Amino acid sequence: MPSDINPEFVAPGDPPRGDKMTFTLWRTLVILLLAQFVMAVDFSILNVALPEIGTALGFSLSGIQWIVTSFALAAAGFTLFFGRLGDYVGRLRLFVTGMIALGVASLVGGLAESQSVLLAARVAQGLATAMVTPTALSLLTTSFPEGSLRDRALGMNGAIMSAGFTTGAIMSGVLLDMLSWRWLFFINVPIAIIVAIMAPMVIREPKRETRLGRANLDMPGAVLVTATVLALIYGITSLGDHGAEAVFGVEALILSAVLFMAFLFVESRAAEPLVPLAILKRRSVLVGNFSGLLAFATETSLVFLMTLYMQKVLGQSGTITGAAFAVLGFGTVMGGVFAPRVMSAIGTKGALLSGFALQGVATSALILLSLDASASMPILLVATFLGGIGNMLAIVGFMTAATSGLPNEQQGLATGLAILTQQFGITIGIPIMSAIATARMTSLGGTAGSEPELTILDGVVFAVMVNVALVALGFLGAMVLKSEEPSRGRQQP
Template structure:
């Protein structure tokens, strides 16, 4: 509540707006936790249900595929048929998927629950975000709300890792699923009393051709990148999936150019703030989530920390992201989104590059803690600036589309970053002679260096292509 008061004191938020903000932030936090809560618990899940090593990665991929592939469509459906309605559907599906996963007695049942959770995230996240942006006017108030949203979502990813370890160690991996059920039920009960409906005028239609091509294209893209992480980038299934994704997304562009009521109007796709803002967001999510993966390898395979201690170590990164989110709106108000994006990426790149110096002694944990905190601050300020940029200048009836695009960017970045960095680290590790600690450290260092280079490229991209922002 103290955090909410910090936001409300300057923006003169009403009591009802505070309650709406708290509800939506709570839902977004839960959805973010849900993404990462099973990561630490995966070995226990495999042992409990008999998952093979290769099948176990589909616990994560089964969530990521629908979460990334259906998000854009869900955001537009929320514009047309009601954001509150879609939000409630997402929460209901989350409760159902969590219950199925928590009670699973077979791998198929658990994967079913995980897929339902991914669909719930695809529906609930853009709906909640568009409810947030339409509940507060564009300007400082919305920027602060988006800053809190970004901070809590990023904290949710970190909290999920910690909570997954705690629940698995003290109770059972099943509680990583079941913990969602009472929270989702509470949100379902409270939402109709706090948030009004709201839908497009009668006669609006859904662009079926656009919906089919973009959804299939995104699913093929995510599947192709996932397959690359499992089988390699030159494997036939990887190449076919990525080629299909490219063809479908090109078809989507032409379908939108000809549609009477397009899913994503071409004029929006031509807006510099939407296109390059989302490109910056893709880089922000791709680099930070994959860095967490690389640092997990470092902590567990090089320093030999337990999963629980590893999760707790990432609490410092979580503190950095929360700090960046809380400061983001204030810094944006003073410097503008363009300067914040550039500066935040530079800070993140510098902090990430410093991790190349990590060694195999426990004393290096100090560098890890400082660098991840500073990098977390920079990354979250970049995410807040990306969200403000990508959703500004659009009317309320297109906020579901804008937030759907932004959420799609987030999900794709989260999904593709790990396979890319994993392939780099694994290739270098193999070249150094295998999975011993020294070789793993060499692989992590190379991937960290590439990660920092991509982040710096994001700064240059923003500097070159968002320079003429009107808010400057």
Template sequence: MTSTDSIPETAADQTRDRLVLAVLLTASFTLAVDFSILNVALPVIGADVGFTLSTLQWIATSFALCAAGFTLLFGRVADIVGRRRLFLAGIALLGVSSLAGGLATDPVLLLASRVAQGLATAAVTPAALSLLTTAFPEGPRRDRALGLNGALMAAGFTTGAILGGVVTDLLSWRWAFFINVVVAVLVLAVAPFVLAESRPARRPRLDVPGAATVTAGLLAVVFGLTSAGEHSWIDARAWGGLLTGVVLLAAFWMIEHRVEAPLVPVRILRGRGVAWGHVAGVVAFATETSLVFLLTLYLQEVLGYTPLAAGLSFAVLGVGTVLGGVLGPKVIASSGSAPRALALGLAVQAAATVVLILLGSSSGGVLLLLAATFAGGVANLVAIVGFMVTVTAGLPDEEQGIAAGLATMSQQIGITLGIPVMSAVVGAVLVAPGGSPGGSPGEAAGDILTAVRTAIGVNAALCVLTAIAVAVFLRQPRRVRARRG
């Protein structure tokens, strides 16, 4: 008896796969774009809507808090009420909230729309991922689907930075919201006819105490990380939020040991693949998103690029991430397991990152930047595909929603964690003895270059250490193409 991996796909299977992928990947790409599309436009939005400089960051923070804080809860809700139902509800909420954001003329309405967009992201992302993993059997078909999903999500972050600048310059920042409305209408028109409902035959109960503590804990952690990036790691909001989050997450862990129907079964959390896989996933997302931040500082503060020119410089990174998503399943197949591909991807990403320490104060280093970010983008997506396959493998369909919620949570935490950590490194170098943040423009640029180089070294070191940890502690047997029953 052969496994589903060895059963050839029929023409009907291929057509179905393409339709399911088109709907789910369109949604995932759009949500990824939302993370970065407003960054370039924030000063313009603040001036038009009435935000002060000190409150402007809440346009991004309110979205990130909800997107990360509620993702695990909605991953479980997807298992209970149905993944397709939650996916469609989330897309509808995304469309309505984006319309409200595009029409907003005061800060309250705009922030409310960003909160709703974050909730929509927290609902749609794990629902879409679990629909993907339940629609495709474990093996090459699922690996290919997850590879494309990872590629488009990573490309979405880069595309958002570019698209935000283009839309703001040529049209209006409001179109950064209105684009979502168009996508939501198209997805809602097609998805009900393409996606099959997916939920357990026996509906599990919702662990309310666990849901409350983990959601509040994640909100506190994300708030603490965001505060650290905006202020400093010694700011009371930063360490207070992190400490509160740790206490609440510890309470969540204790609750999950005691309740009859836990939000996250403890056996899933104890699995070696889950633990090390999620650590590696957080590092993969944190290092690459924070590297974009560091290189943006380099391009704008050292080389004097405009925000739009800096955004366009990352187009080659977007191409690399798409290629990496396509190559990820092939690397898994050739290496024999997802953890091996995960470790290899992080190792190559480290090599591509560390050469960026050679960047100098002249524009002659841009070619090195483009080549290194392309190679790093390919490697990062190989690692992300390896992460996604690792943490969703070996689980029954009825637990794919919570597995997708955990994977999405790691993604959101990584994206939120990376920039504050690298900002802290940059800040520490700039205030160290010998720095001259108040000196002449040339001296200030030199100090920033030194700080960016130091942070790039830390970034590469994190990739190396995580690759070693995965290779040593996360070992799985090589996948076989066929098994005897």
């Protein structure tokens, strides 16, 4: 029977051990998880500090959102391009380049004295994220063969990303109180240096079965897909933040649709397409990414809704709000730890279905939230904890489904699609739920009445109902995924 470990990935003197982690794999995993952790922290660490940064650098209230949006546009817009570029120029090389870029951009952001410099640094951080995140994941999926080892690695990757997202939210308040907002940027610098130095010494990039020439990189496709994602995210975030008054919001969505049609036309005729359209016909890739989009959009937007509820309805402080979300973070970490065991027992499809089911039931309990903090806080804590477990089961299932069964030379593309799905879900979830809650509040007469807390509560609960419906849609989508044997029985092809 073939071993679960490809000898190519085993260090000299470190023989295969069935489904056991070797020393070489552990070193590789630690470096990649450290990089993913700092990327996840970056997604959330500035949220609490936005008002203080805006005041320090003179941003208007409407302009503060660009501190987040500029990062999201670059990170999501260029993810697929850099994921595919790594297949051509080498994933490890692009991974190290991205970590160096992150360190430089973070240093510049921490030293910024003007709005333009800060926004330029945020764009550079987004580009660095677009380089590092897909290449780190593709290095992980190509270093760990399909089966229990890869499931375990993806589970730990999901857990560490969730821990990073939660840590960022908590750390931001601590650093703001003890130091200043600039340290939210500076903290990335030493980690980026460590990873950039250690990665070439530790990670052994697997040999690709075919050599892809740089001259064959599909630049027209790369430009079109990047422009498509940029226009789409700009349109959604603008409409979510400003509604019908958004500048070029609807126009951006129309432009995105036109660009996407042009992209499909170019890809169908390119000799070496950026996205071989055949990969989108694979049920595991299509269903996996659809499930991942809903998993990320629902959970990140739920954090926003619960923040609104705790601070605007219950009047809780930022510190207490951050502490409450530590419970959610603990739940997601547990979900990541247990996900490989769940997939070993019931397979990828089973993990997706059970994850969405648990998340949906837990989120449904939040419909019972009220103005009474003593009655509502236990519901919130238990529901977000269990929902975090379920959400992480679904996310690990999504990552496994979206990257399985593909040759090494397409792993950069597959992980690029998966990371694009992740960042797109994170980016659009909050503005969409914000728009739904705001529309509900407006229909009730806004928040200027005698009971504004009640109006906000109604808007939040209505948005939670929509959130539950989206989780149910993810469950239904996962049902069409082809059933497979549990990962315990799968061997590397």
